[in-house]
Amino acid sequence: MAFADTMRRALDSDLFYSFRRSPVTVAAAVTAALFLFASGFAPWIAPHNTYEVVTLNLSNAFLPPAWTPSGRAEFLLGTDDQGRDVLSTIMLGARVSMAVGFAAVLFAAALGITLGLVSGYVGGMVDAAIMRVADVMLSFPAILIALLIDGVARSVLPRDLHTKVSIYVLIVSIGLSTWVQYARTVRAITMVEKSKEYVQAARVIGLHPALIMLRHVLPNVLGPVLVIATIGLALAILTEATLSFLGVGVPPTQPSLGTLIRIGNNFLFSGEWWMTIFPGAALVILVLAVNLLGDWLRDALNPKLR
């Protein structure tokens, strides 16, 4: 009963209203959900199991998409240089891309929120130090920071260890390049809450003010963080794709959409365009959908525009 009530209230809310009203946003949400579903379940629902070497047949290599004269129906979007079905590689690749993206955002948010809370609550030297670091990091683009961390990891770790952990290094490096926005927002809200009277009142009663503040800070923080996270997800996916395209992203054993594009690029000029264009299109559509959702969310949650 309570659930039905909550659902009804949610559906009646201003947020959902603005969602319903915008067909573009609905389309974006549907697309994103589709991607999530397809990539999440990819290992089970992909038409071909493309990374099981046994199943690959080199004679299937370089087949164009199914609707062209020389294409075959079982390989809807064609095959790559090793005979892998492009559609399946895209699904599995999207899985890696999204997984890295989500993980990076979670890491950045966790780091940023924590630092923001500490910075806002403790204040003083700690705050100044953290904000200095944040300022400096903000002036360095994400790509550079991620490249740097990856470069250092690459030279510090022995090769096979590096391959094994490179995906975590990737997640951490993308996360480290984007935590600042979360920290700043949370810090600002924390500072506002800290100056409110209930914090002093809590001290008087004997409760730890930090706990009380958390209860008040977190709800206020949720909205902006959600907006930053959504737009950050798009950025994270793009950054990962870029790094993988450059060859310093995900390991070759777990190719993402960026890796696919890089591989396909080698064959673009000899005419096998589908190996690049389809993964590229998938990447763009995914990022576009996330960006649209982020845009809508930001406008919908912006108190000034209400």
Add this chain to the structure above:
Amino acid sequence: MAAYIVRRLLQAVLVMLTVGLIAFAMFNYVGDPVFNLVGQDATAEDRERIRVSLGLDRPFYVQYARFIGNAVQGQFGTSYRVGMKVTTLLAERLPATLELVFAAAVISLFVGVPLGVYTGIHRYGLLSRAFLTFSLVGISLPTFLIGILLILVFSVILGWLPSFGRGQVVSLGWWSTGFLTKSGLRSLVLPAVTLGLFQTTLIMRLVRAEMLEVLRTDYIKFARARGLSERTINFGHALKNTMVPVITIMGLQIGGLIAFAIITETVFQWPGMGLLFLQAIQYADIPVMSCYLILVALMFVLINLAVDLLYYAVDPRLRADRAAVAGRSV
């Protein structure tokens, strides 16, 4: 005013020292510093000699000071991969990157700002919506993909423009420029557009957002109440107020351009610093990496400083009220 400049300079120095520290840490502790300096052809005795003469047995801060001293003199050692002095390598490649970045910045400015202003003023128009949709697609396209697509269309299919290299360059002293030859300029087009596209859409959305904010303020309302023409309000008042925060962000964006140049240079095989850096990463070429880091940090710091000074010159409030400056960095 003077106090402000001094403070900013001190900040800049601090940042450089910090970056220097990171670069130093990389140089000394990642891999073998002696190796970094002399490459793999030196004998064991040579290496031992160098090790002592470098004072690698000395405490940390002494080594750091040495490193900074060397860095200021331009001594970064030898590249693993190429075997040349790092500073020479970078100097050779610097002009290519800077010209590319400049071209991209010019494009993004001259396209992004007017579009941003237009879509800010005509908020609900059809053309505005079209531009906004285009911009959204623009920030969803990764730079490398744009490059690939442009190459596909303009080089492969249409054959109008070259797809790699810088074309013919002219040497002006130490600098080599592609601006003075036709082939140089033609080679510049696709990479510059690729690099600049992301920035253009970013600037456009930024200018639009700022414009909308400004158009909602009380002083614009009062200007309207005084009967000032739309033109005066939009281009006299709103635009000026919009540009002030936009300038800061644009300055930061140049840093982004330098970083994204790495990607563009890779796609177009443009012989710049970015490509060099990438190759250094792939090869774990520490000397090049650390030198690039310091160079780029220096460029960022200088740009930020320039932007701050520009901001100061444009906003009269800052000349008297330094509190606003402190508030800005929050």
Add this chain to the structure above:
Amino acid sequence: MTPHSTAMNAATDPPTTRPPANQPLLQVEDLVVEFPTRRGTLRAIDGIGFHIDPGEVLGVVGESGAGKSLTGAAIIGLLEPPGRVAGGRITLENERIDGLPPEAMRRIRGKRIGAIFQDPLTSLNPLYSVGRQLTETITTHLPMGQAEARRRAIELLAEVGIPAPERRVDQYPHQFSGGMRQRVVIALALCANPRLIIADEPTTALDVSIQAQIIALLKRLCREHGTAVMLITHDMGVIAETADRVAVMYAGRIAEIGPVRQVIKHPLHPYTVGLMGSIPSVGMERARLAQIDGAMPRLTAIPRGCAFNPRCPRAVERCLADRPELMAKGTSRVACWLHGG
């Protein structure tokens, strides 16, 4: 003497003399302002009518949300979308000005009707000098060159009481104090000699000590230039000191309108009675301030009949069913069934 404490005393001063008004300067009839929202259309102003004679000061008083500022905005055509004028007529010197095309409206603004808003800090563009903002406005409306406009600007600054105007004309807004800034704002509003000024809470954002100065300045200047003023405020004290007539607004309607002395000393509408009773003054001997129970209704929930009936201590049956229109009672007009109909 603070504006508050002079509320009662000012009401006993002799009325200022006015030249007889042949025709009103501004005439508003049946004005309706609506806001379409997703829950239906809200009427923020529901059929109000009043007039302002040349040179007179009409106070418009009421709680926050009563529709005072919206009335001012509607008159000069600066309603923020999606708000719009949905009915009625607004006439300036016998010409209709509601429904004019934007360019025509723009020419009226500043030249024939001026406006002053609440916050002087944000009313001025921080990046332009005060002189620049003045000359810009002057040259927009008056046929003057830059040099002449600048001279006029300096004159105006002197007129509003800015010391050393030749020096200060090139300074920036942040270099002026709050009170000084509001003087500059007044100068800006008056520079093209409009016939009417709409002053929307001109003193609310200022220190109490400055408020009196600004009000006195406004009063003096308008008298000297013969400018009429629509003074919108929630501060009865300011009205008492400055206005000739006052309109009391409630929930988007006018409850009572009449000469200031009359309305203050002998309020007719129960709401006005409550308002007057809730104003503290020095020398009052009462245990607690009287207050009106309840709150003004939200736009989505305006009661049937008279909007005030849920809070009215003297409501009768008719009040719950029929909405009263403004009816003459002596020199005032009041929208209340207790006084006629």
